[in-house]
Amino acid sequence: MSASGDPTTLLTTELQGIEGMEVNIVLFEEDPGKVFGRHIHPGNLFVYVLDGSLRVEIEGQEPREAKAGEVIHEVPDKPMVASVTGEEGVRFVVFQIGPIGEPIMVSQPE
Numbered sequence: 398m399s400a401s402g403d404p405t406t407l408l409t410t411e412l413q414g415i416e417g418m419e420v421n422i423v424l425f426e427e428d429p430g431k432v433f434g435r436h437i438h439p440g441n442l443f444v445y446v447l448d449g450s451l452r453v454e455i456e457g458q459e460p461r462e463a464k465a466g467e468v469i470h471e472v473p474d475k476p477m478v479a480s481v482t483g484e485e486g487v488r489f490v491v492f493q494i495g496p497i498g499e500p501i502m503v504s505q506p507e
Contacts, residue, residue, distance in 0.1 A: 407490070411497060421493045421501055428486045433479040436502045440495015442471040449487030454478045463489075476505050 405424040412418045418440075444451065450464040455477040462482060463469045471477060473495065481487045493501050 404491075412494070417497055418494060419497045421491070421495070423491045423493075423501060424488070425491065426486070426488045427481050429481055429484050431481040431486075433502070435476055435478050435505045435507060437474050437476055437505050438471055438493060438495070438502060439499040440473055440493045442473075442495075442501070443492040444469045444471065445490045445492070447488040447490065449485050449489075450482045451487050451489060452480045452482045 405426075406421065407424055408420065408422040410420055412420060444453070444463065445468050446463045446465050448465050450462055451469075452460060452462045453469050453471065454460040455471065455475050457475070461469060491501060495501075
């Protein structure tokens with residue numbers, strides 16, 4: 398798998414009955430060694446790994462690794478770092494529920 402590049406937005410839609418909130422569904426395809434620098438998510442984020450594995454280090458929690466078929470929940474506004482583990486890269490889908498118009502990821506340098 399060698400497809401690092403821009404994520405692919407699959408769907409962005411406002412939530413009915415929950416004013417000011419939307420859902421973003423985004424596909425990521427990343428090469429081995431990719432590191433997503435320290436960042437936060439403005440909304441609740443769910444990561445479903447399709448292929449490969451992803452290590453997630455959320456501030457104040459033990460690091461976790463998700464492999465194909467597993468899901469990680471990342472809470473809003475908690476600094477974190479994620480990295481691609483293994484030699485084959487990773488494909489994962491992100492489902493974020495958050496405020497309308499907010500980005501999925503906001504850089505948080507130390």
